[in-house]
Amino acid sequence: MATKQFESGVLFAPSVPQWARRALRECSQEGSLILASDPPPKKVYWVVPLLGSLLRGLAGALAAPVLVYVCMAVGGALVSTPSEDVFEVVDEWADRFQWVFVVAGVAGALWGAVTPWRGVGKERAQQKYHGRYLTADDLDGPACELLTRAAAAVDRVLGSAVHRDGLLDRIGNDVVLPQRLWEIARLLHRQTLLRAEQEAAWKQARSAELEAVTAPQREALRQSEAAVLKQVEELEGYAARVAEVESVYTAQKMLGDNHKYMDLLAATSDEESVAELAAHADGVSKQFTESLREAIEAGQVLALPK
Structure with a gap:
């Protein structure tokens, strides 16, 4: 179906909004789109991804600074001389670049918080608009x-x-x-x-x-x-x-x-x-x-x- 009406092989009812069309096209490209001929998907509950978001965000906020410190330790071991204490070098770097740990913690928290929600939009689109899109497989x-x-x-x-x-x-x-x-x-x-x-x-x-x-x-x-x-x-x-x-x-x-x-x-x-x-x-x-x-x-x- 090589026409503009069948973007990514999906035809939509006029009432389907653009955000859902984008999500459903992605599902079609990934091969995870539930066909109109199949039973409708289960209802998407927000509690599970919300809890996952909180836990992964906390884990990311803790793990990212630790990872930065480990990288500093490896770098300190490579550049320090035998007469120098590696941990003293790393501690000096840590004091000088404290902002790196803050940035790493924020980035880790954001990454962990967003990850559980990545598939929620697609699941919600399929659950809400099932029956209002068709593919060639239907x-x-x-x-x-x-x-x-x-x-x-x-x-x-x-x-x-x-x-x-x-x-x-x-x-x-x-x-x-x-x-x-x-x-x-x-x-x-x-x-x-x-x-x-x-x-x-x-x-x-x-x-x-x-x-x-x-x-x-x-x-x-x-x-x-x-x-x-x-x-x-x-x-x-x-x-x-x-x-x-x-x-x-x-x-x-x-x-x-x-x-x-x-x-x-x-x-x-x-x-x-x-x-x-x-x-x-x-x-x-x-x-x-x-x-x-x-x-x-x-x-x-x-x-x-x-």
């Missing part, structure tokens, strides 16, 4: 293919210049398209689970009773698959319309360079071609206006509730 082949098509169509619209420049309904697209994509993803996930259920049922001994029960279920599944396919094709149709507008928009922007070509024709005394170029520019402007109107209407239809 989908079977047909569902994954359809969702990739839908995501690519959304990427083409949101990445177009006519969208960025506000010529389309930018607010509507930014809200409607991710929501529509998420709705499609949820349906595809449910279809994946039901297809697996049907496949598992038909691995059993077949009977007239099994056929009587599963036949209408398979028909309902087929109808849902057809409906989702239609929604994906609507997204692709809208993306195609936006691509057409994009091409005409590029042509309209290039009209700004027409004066260069008119000057060139005028310099060659070709007044007839100058008039033709100006008339053609008017035609392109009218075509852009019409194409933009059609694209906006297509977007509005796409935003209608099903």
